[in-house]
Amino acid sequence: MARLLYTALLYLALPIILLRLWWRGRRAPAYRSRWCERLGFVTPCDSRPLWIHAVSVGETVAIAPLVELLLARRPDLPLLLTTTTPTGSERVRALFGDRVQHAYCPWDLPDALARFLRRTRPRGCLIVETELWPNLVHGCHAAAVPVLLANARLSARSAKGYKRFAALTRPMLQCLSQVVAQHRDDGARFVELGLSAAQLTVSGSIKFDIETQPHWLEAGARLRQQWGERPLLVAGSTHEGEDAALLRVLEQLRTEFPALLLVLVPRHPERFEPVYQLCLEAGWSVARHSVAGHGESAPQVGAVDVYLGDTMGELMGLYAAADITFVGGSLVPRGGHNPLEPAALGKPVLMGQQVFNFQAICDALESAGGLTRVVDEAALTQALRELLADPLQRQQQGAAAQAFVAQNRGALERLYQQVEKTLLRP
Incomplete structure (x- = not known):
């Protein structure tokens, strides 16, 4: 009886479902x-x-x-x-x-x-x-x-x-x-x-069985060559609200680390353009991976403040170039995304507290020393400040993250x- 009622309601909702699809198609x-x-x-x-x-x-x-x-x-x-x-x-x-x-x-x-x-x-x-x-x-x-x-x-x-x-x-x-x-x-x-x-x-979790692909490392090395020796924070799979927070964090950290480059990679492609506009409105100079990442504007990339990962399927190459990574969906109540991707590459990982989609993995990765979880934007700024100032701490946290992935395959x-x-x- 419950499934019959559920089915009847679903049929009644079908026009709304179709309208929602059309609306998302904008x-x-x-x-x-x-x-x-x-x-x-x-x-x-x-x-x-x-x-x-x-x-x-x-x-x-x-x-x-x-x-x-x-x-x-x-x-x-x-x-x-x-x-x-x-x-x-x-x-x-x-x-x-x-x-x-x-x-x-x-x-x-x-x-x-x-x-x-x-x-x-x-x-x-x-x-x-x-x-x-x-x-x-x-x-x-x-x-x-x-x-x-x-x-x-x-x-x-x-x-x-x-x-x-x-x-x-x-x-x-x-x-x-x-x-x-x-x-x-x-x-x-x-x-x-x-x-x-x-x-x-x-x-x-089969997510532990991730195998590092040579083309990820090649893409990371190529991007590092474009960006030079700048300290690099890659924020992957970000959601609405997190991009603005990360831009404010960038503003705070630039006083101590003026060469810091922020790489923003929104989770959904329909947000690429809005995030690009958000960066411009905040007064930052921006390069887009869809252009600069493929060799067409490389000379200008080294001087920008924010690099926008506005393509699909290239996040691992961007993570491979990072000094520090932040995994999105975790400062806002979206449950977080997969921290094992940057961890498998030996990168230190930061996340917010909203990680219910990966709770057990995040708990274990944090216990292993590969993940830092922060309660809010101010705590994120402080955690990044400490990692940027201490290359040895970055290396140790990244190595712990990579070892954790290897041990759980x-x-x-x-x-x-x-x-x-x-x-x-x-």
Whole structure:
């Protein structure tokens, strides 16, 4: 009954959902295309693929090592990757090209999902992290498509939200074939919400299995050559409110470190232009990576105050050039983004307190000496001041961060074995 009521409300909300997509298309025109896919009208698959659903860029990057492992070990296995955002779609194409099929995931409407399942005939569904939808899980269960929740995380805050809708949550979790959780606490929360303990495996986070790519280091070295010996702070995946705060921090620190260069990398591409204008309005000189980072205005780059990372998929190259990194979504209540990316490159990491999306990882990384968490803008300024003044402290914190990542690798192979067992074996 609860799912029927949920479905009825979702159908009633469909005009609003469509209007919201159109509205978002003002800044990101790709939101106004391929709507048929969101209703299940996808290109039919000739053979039964493994369906992997990753919401957007973060989830796509997180699952990329598993996709590469599947492509290498099971070259005969067709893969269908779905996302819900255009940026996620772009990342799929950039990472895998035509080696996988891509479509937008249908909305959680029974007819759209039934149409999608008829056209794709997946042999199994792997959902990345915690993108759980009642009709999607129920539809797969009814069609005998096993569902595995991979690299699953469930914060205490999210668990409270799911608990409020227990009549939807419990039956949905009981339809899952397997949950591969990042940490014991995540797994315990799933069991508390109704998942059978027999359906749970704790593997660690596959985000630890990040492999440093030579082209990241080459990009970082190339950028450092453009920028010279200036101290460099790279603020990655920033959200609204954080960019302005970082510009104020820059103003404070410039009195002691006049050569300091701030690299701002907004999380979403629709914010590239607004952040550029924000920097200009604050009186800073700005270079854009989409131009200067590709060799066309290199002579002017060394003199600018702010460097805007206004491209997709190049954050790791920017992190590789950094002396200090700040990971966004953490000074504002967005839950933070992945601190293991700069940590794997041996960079000291700073974040705010809003890290509920990566709570266990941040706690452990902080305990290992690789992460500094700050309570507010003033504390961020002070922490940066100390690191900028002490190269040895920067080196030690960066080395601790890199060692922490190396010590926790191995989750990828454990996840792969569960995928084989749950989704790929007859």
